[in-house]
Amino acid sequence: MDKRTLDKINKFTRRPLTEEEVYVFPAILCDNDIDRDGERFSDGALEALKELFIGRTGIFDHKAAAANQAARIFDTQLIEDPSRTTKDGRPYKFLRGEAYMVRTGENRDLIAEIDGGIKKEVSISCSAAERRCSVCGADRSRGGCAHVNGRTYAGKLCHTVLDRITDAYEWSFVAVPAQVSAGVTKTFSSGEEHPAPAYSEDIAEELRRDIRRLAYFSGGRTASDAAGLAAKELSCQELIRLKKSYEALAEKAGAGVQLAPEEEEKPVPEQFRLR
Ligand SMILES: [Zn+2]
Incomplete structure:
Protein backbone atom coordinates (compact mmCIF):
# COMPACT_ATOMS: atom_id res chain seq x y z
CA MET A 1 0.00 0.00 0.00
CA ALA A 196 -42.69 8.29 0.07
CA PRO A 197 -39.33 6.72 0.85
CA ALA A 198 -38.39 7.01 4.50
CA TYR A 199 -35.67 9.53 3.80
CA SER A 200 -37.60 11.79 1.42
CA GLU A 201 -38.66 13.96 4.37
CA ASP A 202 -35.00 14.70 5.11
CA ILE A 203 -34.45 15.80 1.54
CA ALA A 204 -37.60 17.91 1.56
CA GLU A 205 -36.46 19.54 4.80
CA GLU A 206 -33.09 20.32 3.28
CA LEU A 207 -34.75 21.82 0.21
CA ARG A 208 -37.05 23.95 2.38
CA ARG A 209 -34.00 25.25 4.24
CA ASP A 210 -32.30 26.15 0.96
CA ILE A 211 -35.44 27.90 -0.24
CA ARG A 212 -35.73 29.96 2.94
CA ARG A 213 -32.07 30.91 2.71
CA LEU A 214 -32.35 31.88 -0.96
CA ALA A 215 -35.50 33.90 -0.31
CA TYR A 216 -33.72 35.68 2.52
CA PHE A 217 -30.99 36.80 0.16
CA SER A 218 -33.43 38.27 -2.31
CA GLY A 219 -36.01 39.77 0.05
CA GLY A 220 -34.92 39.60 3.63
CA ARG A 221 -36.71 38.13 6.59
CA THR A 222 -40.25 38.67 5.31
CA ALA A 223 -39.50 36.93 2.02
CA SER A 224 -37.84 34.08 3.86
CA ASP A 225 -40.86 33.58 6.12
CA ALA A 226 -43.25 33.72 3.16
CA ALA A 227 -41.14 31.21 1.24
CA GLY A 228 -41.11 28.95 4.26
CA LEU A 229 -44.90 28.97 4.36
CA ALA A 230 -45.19 28.40 0.61
CA ALA A 231 -42.77 25.48 0.77
CA LYS A 232 -44.49 23.79 3.68
CA GLU A 233 -46.80 21.41 1.82
CA LEU A 234 -44.84 20.90 -1.39
CA SER A 235 -43.46 17.61 -2.65
CA CYS A 236 -39.74 17.14 -3.32
CA GLN A 237 -40.22 17.70 -7.05
CA GLU A 238 -42.13 20.90 -6.44
CA LEU A 239 -39.57 22.03 -3.91
CA ILE A 240 -36.78 21.50 -6.42
CA ARG A 241 -38.64 23.68 -8.92
CA LEU A 242 -39.31 26.35 -6.32
CA LYS A 243 -35.68 26.30 -5.25
CA LYS A 244 -34.64 26.77 -8.88
CA SER A 245 -36.82 29.83 -9.29
CA TYR A 246 -35.40 31.31 -6.09
CA GLU A 247 -31.91 30.57 -7.33
CA ALA A 248 -32.67 32.45 -10.55
CA LEU A 249 -34.09 35.32 -8.51
CA ALA A 250 -31.08 35.46 -6.23
CA GLU A 251 -28.79 35.41 -9.23
CA LYS A 252 -30.68 38.32 -10.78
CA ALA A 253 -30.44 40.22 -7.53
CA GLY A 254 -26.71 39.79 -7.83
CA ALA A 255 -26.35 38.25 -4.43
CA GLY A 256 -23.23 36.15 -4.24
CA VAL A 257 -25.17 33.27 -2.81
CA GLN A 258 -23.44 30.07 -1.95
CA LEU A 259 -25.76 27.54 -3.55
CA ALA A 260 -23.89 24.41 -2.68
CA PRO A 261 -25.75 22.18 -0.27
CA GLU A 262 -24.70 22.66 3.31
CA GLU A 263 -21.73 20.48 4.09
CA GLU A 264 -23.37 18.82 6.98
CA GLU A 265 -22.00 15.39 7.68
CA LYS A 266 -24.84 12.96 8.28
CA PRO A 267 -24.27 11.33 11.64
CA VAL A 268 -23.16 7.74 11.25
CA PRO A 269 -24.88 5.48 13.77
CA GLU A 270 -22.43 4.61 16.52
CA GLN A 271 -22.39 0.93 15.65
CA PHE A 272 -21.26 1.64 12.08
CA ARG A 273 -18.60 4.13 13.03
CA LEU A 274 -15.09 3.06 12.28
CA ARG A 275 -12.33 3.65 14.75
ZN1 LIG B 1 -41.12 9.02 -23.52
Whole structure:
Protein backbone atom coordinates (compact mmCIF):
# COMPACT_ATOMS: atom_id res chain seq x y z
CA MET A 1 0.00 0.00 0.00
CA ASP A 2 1.47 3.35 -0.91
CA LYS A 3 1.53 6.30 1.45
CA ARG A 4 -1.10 8.21 -0.54
CA THR A 5 -3.61 5.41 -0.01
CA LEU A 6 -2.93 5.37 3.70
CA ASP A 7 -3.20 9.18 3.83
CA LYS A 8 -6.61 9.02 2.18
CA ILE A 9 -7.79 6.42 4.69
CA ASN A 10 -6.44 8.38 7.62
CA LYS A 11 -8.60 11.35 6.71
CA PHE A 12 -11.49 9.32 8.12
CA THR A 13 -9.88 7.84 11.20
CA ARG A 14 -9.61 9.21 14.71
CA ARG A 15 -5.95 8.29 14.90
CA PRO A 16 -3.57 7.48 12.05
CA LEU A 17 -3.71 3.80 11.18
CA THR A 18 -0.79 1.78 9.95
CA GLU A 19 -0.74 -0.35 6.84
CA GLU A 20 -0.93 -3.52 8.96
CA GLU A 21 -4.09 -2.37 10.70
CA VAL A 22 -6.24 -1.86 7.64
CA TYR A 23 -7.71 -4.17 5.06
CA VAL A 24 -8.43 -2.53 1.71
CA PHE A 25 -10.70 -3.95 -0.96
CA PRO A 26 -12.55 -2.73 -4.06
CA ALA A 27 -16.30 -2.70 -4.50
CA ILE A 28 -18.14 -2.03 -7.73
CA LEU A 29 -20.90 0.31 -6.63
CA CYS A 30 -22.84 0.82 -9.84
CA ASP A 31 -22.48 1.26 -13.58
CA ASN A 32 -24.07 2.96 -16.57
CA ASP A 33 -25.86 -0.08 -17.98
CA ILE A 34 -29.61 -0.54 -18.07
CA ASP A 35 -30.52 -2.70 -15.10
CA ARG A 36 -33.22 -5.28 -14.51
CA ASP A 37 -35.72 -2.52 -13.71
CA GLY A 38 -35.07 -0.87 -17.08
CA GLU A 39 -33.22 1.99 -15.46
CA ARG A 40 -29.73 3.39 -15.69
CA PHE A 41 -27.66 6.19 -14.23
CA SER A 42 -26.74 9.11 -16.48
CA ASP A 43 -23.08 10.06 -16.80
CA GLY A 44 -23.79 13.07 -14.61
CA ALA A 45 -25.40 10.83 -12.01
CA LEU A 46 -22.31 8.62 -11.91
CA GLU A 47 -20.10 11.70 -11.49
CA ALA A 48 -22.28 12.82 -8.59
CA LEU A 49 -22.21 9.38 -6.98
CA LYS A 50 -18.44 9.32 -7.36
CA GLU A 51 -18.22 12.31 -5.02
CA LEU A 52 -21.09 11.39 -2.72
CA PHE A 53 -19.88 7.90 -1.87
CA ILE A 54 -16.55 9.05 -0.50
CA GLY A 55 -16.67 8.60 3.26
CA ARG A 56 -19.84 6.51 3.15
CA THR A 57 -20.08 3.52 5.39
CA GLY A 58 -20.98 0.11 4.07
CA ILE A 59 -22.13 -2.88 5.99
CA PHE A 60 -22.19 -6.61 5.48
CA ASP A 61 -25.43 -8.48 5.79
CA HIS A 62 -27.57 -5.97 7.64
CA LYS A 63 -27.84 -8.17 10.71
CA ALA A 64 -24.12 -8.13 11.35
CA ALA A 65 -23.81 -4.40 11.74
CA ALA A 66 -21.28 -4.49 14.53
CA ALA A 67 -18.57 -1.86 14.42
CA ASN A 68 -15.95 -4.30 13.19
CA GLN A 69 -18.22 -5.42 10.34
CA ALA A 70 -18.36 -1.99 8.76
CA ALA A 71 -16.23 -0.65 5.96
CA ARG A 72 -15.79 2.85 4.68
CA ILE A 73 -15.19 4.07 1.14
CA PHE A 74 -12.18 6.35 1.04
CA ASP A 75 -11.71 6.71 -2.69
CA THR A 76 -13.77 6.32 -5.87
CA GLN A 77 -13.01 6.05 -9.55
CA LEU A 78 -15.13 6.04 -12.68
CA ILE A 79 -13.67 3.43 -14.97
CA GLU A 80 -14.43 2.84 -18.62
CA ASP A 81 -14.19 -0.72 -19.86
CA PRO A 82 -13.46 -0.57 -23.60
CA SER A 83 -14.17 -4.27 -24.01
CA ARG A 84 -17.83 -3.87 -23.06
CA THR A 85 -20.81 -1.86 -24.20
CA THR A 86 -24.10 -1.29 -22.46
CA LYS A 87 -27.36 -2.94 -23.61
CA ASP A 88 -28.06 0.15 -25.71
CA GLY A 89 -24.58 0.26 -27.18
CA ARG A 90 -22.81 2.95 -25.17
CA PRO A 91 -19.28 2.44 -23.82
CA TYR A 92 -19.51 0.64 -20.48
CA LYS A 93 -18.50 2.55 -17.36
CA PHE A 94 -18.60 1.64 -13.71
CA LEU A 95 -18.04 3.31 -10.39
CA ARG A 96 -15.46 1.57 -8.29
CA GLY A 97 -15.06 2.35 -4.62
CA GLU A 98 -12.00 1.57 -2.54
CA ALA A 99 -13.05 0.56 0.94
CA TYR A 100 -11.17 -0.14 4.13
CA MET A 101 -11.86 -2.02 7.31
CA VAL A 102 -9.89 -2.00 10.50
CA ARG A 103 -8.57 -5.50 11.02
CA THR A 104 -9.76 -7.15 14.21
CA GLY A 105 -9.89 -10.69 15.51
CA GLU A 106 -13.63 -10.73 14.87
CA ASN A 107 -13.57 -9.80 11.21
CA ARG A 108 -10.83 -12.20 10.13
CA ASP A 109 -13.38 -14.63 8.65
CA LEU A 110 -15.24 -11.86 6.92
CA ILE A 111 -12.02 -10.61 5.33
CA ALA A 112 -11.31 -14.13 4.12
CA GLU A 113 -14.76 -14.24 2.55
CA ILE A 114 -14.22 -10.94 0.77
CA ASP A 115 -10.83 -12.14 -0.45
CA GLY A 116 -12.44 -15.34 -1.66
CA GLY A 117 -15.01 -13.39 -3.65
CA ILE A 118 -17.97 -14.78 -1.75
CA LYS A 119 -19.39 -11.43 -0.86
CA LYS A 120 -19.69 -9.60 -4.09
CA GLU A 121 -23.14 -8.28 -4.63
CA VAL A 122 -23.23 -4.64 -3.65
CA SER A 123 -26.41 -2.77 -3.11
CA ILE A 124 -26.40 0.98 -2.91
CA SER A 125 -28.94 3.42 -1.72
CA CYS A 126 -29.25 6.86 -3.23
CA SER A 127 -31.77 9.42 -4.26
CA ALA A 128 -32.41 10.55 -7.85
CA ALA A 129 -34.48 13.70 -8.30
CA GLU A 130 -35.04 13.10 -11.99
CA ARG A 131 -36.14 9.99 -13.90
CA ARG A 132 -36.26 10.67 -17.61
CA CYS A 133 -37.67 8.69 -20.50
CA SER A 134 -34.71 7.83 -22.76
CA VAL A 135 -36.85 8.32 -25.88
CA CYS A 136 -38.55 11.67 -25.32
CA GLY A 137 -36.98 13.00 -22.14
CA ALA A 138 -40.26 13.24 -20.22
CA ASP A 139 -39.87 13.25 -16.45
CA ARG A 140 -41.28 9.94 -15.24
CA SER A 141 -41.60 11.14 -11.67
CA ARG A 142 -44.26 13.50 -12.95
CA GLY A 143 -46.66 11.50 -15.05
CA GLY A 144 -44.20 10.63 -17.79
CA CYS A 145 -45.17 9.62 -21.31
CA ALA A 146 -46.54 6.75 -23.39
CA HIS A 147 -43.17 5.08 -24.03
CA VAL A 148 -42.66 1.71 -22.38
CA ASN A 149 -39.37 0.50 -20.91
CA GLY A 150 -37.98 -2.49 -22.78
CA ARG A 151 -39.66 -1.62 -26.08
CA THR A 152 -37.76 -0.31 -29.05
CA TYR A 153 -38.63 3.01 -30.69
CA ALA A 154 -36.90 3.88 -33.98
CA GLY A 155 -34.21 1.36 -33.16
CA LYS A 156 -33.62 2.69 -29.65
CA LEU A 157 -34.27 0.67 -26.51
CA CYS A 158 -36.56 2.59 -24.18
CA HIS A 159 -35.42 2.89 -20.56
CA THR A 160 -35.41 5.31 -17.65
CA VAL A 161 -32.43 7.59 -17.12
CA LEU A 162 -31.75 8.46 -13.49
CA ASP A 163 -30.31 11.90 -13.07
CA ARG A 164 -29.76 14.67 -10.53
CA ILE A 165 -28.60 12.56 -7.66
CA THR A 166 -29.31 14.42 -4.46
CA ASP A 167 -27.68 12.07 -2.00
CA ALA A 168 -26.06 8.71 -1.48
CA TYR A 169 -26.93 6.98 1.76
CA GLU A 170 -25.18 3.71 2.21
CA TRP A 171 -23.90 0.65 0.48
CA SER A 172 -23.91 -2.91 1.62
CA PHE A 173 -22.50 -6.24 0.69
CA VAL A 174 -24.84 -9.14 0.45
CA ALA A 175 -23.53 -12.64 0.65
CA VAL A 176 -24.26 -14.52 -2.53
CA PRO A 177 -23.03 -17.94 -3.50
CA ALA A 178 -19.94 -17.52 -5.65
CA GLN A 179 -21.56 -19.17 -8.67
CA VAL A 180 -24.41 -16.70 -8.85
CA SER A 181 -23.44 -14.02 -11.28
CA ALA A 182 -22.63 -10.89 -9.36
CA GLY A 183 -24.51 -7.77 -10.02
CA VAL A 184 -25.47 -4.46 -8.62
CA THR A 185 -28.74 -3.94 -6.90
CA LYS A 186 -29.76 -0.46 -6.06
CA THR A 187 -32.51 1.15 -4.16
CA PHE A 188 -33.38 4.79 -4.43
CA SER A 189 -36.30 7.09 -4.13
CA SER A 190 -38.32 6.80 -7.29
CA GLY A 191 -41.56 8.67 -7.60
CA GLU A 192 -43.70 5.86 -8.95
CA GLU A 193 -43.07 2.73 -6.96
CA HIS A 194 -42.12 4.36 -3.69
CA PRO A 195 -44.06 7.57 -3.37
CA ALA A 196 -42.69 8.29 0.07
CA PRO A 197 -39.33 6.72 0.85
CA ALA A 198 -38.39 7.01 4.50
CA TYR A 199 -35.67 9.53 3.80
CA SER A 200 -37.60 11.79 1.42
CA GLU A 201 -38.66 13.96 4.37
CA ASP A 202 -35.00 14.70 5.11
CA ILE A 203 -34.45 15.80 1.54
CA ALA A 204 -37.60 17.91 1.56
CA GLU A 205 -36.46 19.54 4.80
CA GLU A 206 -33.09 20.32 3.28
CA LEU A 207 -34.75 21.82 0.21
CA ARG A 208 -37.05 23.95 2.38
CA ARG A 209 -34.00 25.25 4.24
CA ASP A 210 -32.30 26.15 0.96
CA ILE A 211 -35.44 27.90 -0.24
CA ARG A 212 -35.73 29.96 2.94
CA ARG A 213 -32.07 30.91 2.71
CA LEU A 214 -32.35 31.88 -0.96
CA ALA A 215 -35.50 33.90 -0.31
CA TYR A 216 -33.72 35.68 2.52
CA PHE A 217 -30.99 36.80 0.16
CA SER A 218 -33.43 38.27 -2.31
CA GLY A 219 -36.01 39.77 0.05
CA GLY A 220 -34.92 39.60 3.63
CA ARG A 221 -36.71 38.13 6.59
CA THR A 222 -40.25 38.67 5.31
CA ALA A 223 -39.50 36.93 2.02
CA SER A 224 -37.84 34.08 3.86
CA ASP A 225 -40.86 33.58 6.12
CA ALA A 226 -43.25 33.72 3.16
CA ALA A 227 -41.14 31.21 1.24
CA GLY A 228 -41.11 28.95 4.26
CA LEU A 229 -44.90 28.97 4.36
CA ALA A 230 -45.19 28.40 0.61
CA ALA A 231 -42.77 25.48 0.77
CA LYS A 232 -44.49 23.79 3.68
CA GLU A 233 -46.80 21.41 1.82
CA LEU A 234 -44.84 20.90 -1.39
CA SER A 235 -43.46 17.61 -2.65
CA CYS A 236 -39.74 17.14 -3.32
CA GLN A 237 -40.22 17.70 -7.05
CA GLU A 238 -42.13 20.90 -6.44
CA LEU A 239 -39.57 22.03 -3.91
CA ILE A 240 -36.78 21.50 -6.42
CA ARG A 241 -38.64 23.68 -8.92
CA LEU A 242 -39.31 26.35 -6.32
CA LYS A 243 -35.68 26.30 -5.25
CA LYS A 244 -34.64 26.77 -8.88
CA SER A 245 -36.82 29.83 -9.29
CA TYR A 246 -35.40 31.31 -6.09
CA GLU A 247 -31.91 30.57 -7.33
CA ALA A 248 -32.67 32.45 -10.55
CA LEU A 249 -34.09 35.32 -8.51
CA ALA A 250 -31.08 35.46 -6.23
CA GLU A 251 -28.79 35.41 -9.23
CA LYS A 252 -30.68 38.32 -10.78
CA ALA A 253 -30.44 40.22 -7.53
CA GLY A 254 -26.71 39.79 -7.83
CA ALA A 255 -26.35 38.25 -4.43
CA GLY A 256 -23.23 36.15 -4.24
CA VAL A 257 -25.17 33.27 -2.81
CA GLN A 258 -23.44 30.07 -1.95
CA LEU A 259 -25.76 27.54 -3.55
CA ALA A 260 -23.89 24.41 -2.68
CA PRO A 261 -25.75 22.18 -0.27
CA GLU A 262 -24.70 22.66 3.31
CA GLU A 263 -21.73 20.48 4.09
CA GLU A 264 -23.37 18.82 6.98
CA GLU A 265 -22.00 15.39 7.68
CA LYS A 266 -24.84 12.96 8.28
CA PRO A 267 -24.27 11.33 11.64
CA VAL A 268 -23.16 7.74 11.25
CA PRO A 269 -24.88 5.48 13.77
CA GLU A 270 -22.43 4.61 16.52
CA GLN A 271 -22.39 0.93 15.65
CA PHE A 272 -21.26 1.64 12.08
CA ARG A 273 -18.60 4.13 13.03
CA LEU A 274 -15.09 3.06 12.28
CA ARG A 275 -12.33 3.65 14.75
ZN1 LIG B 1 -41.12 9.02 -23.52
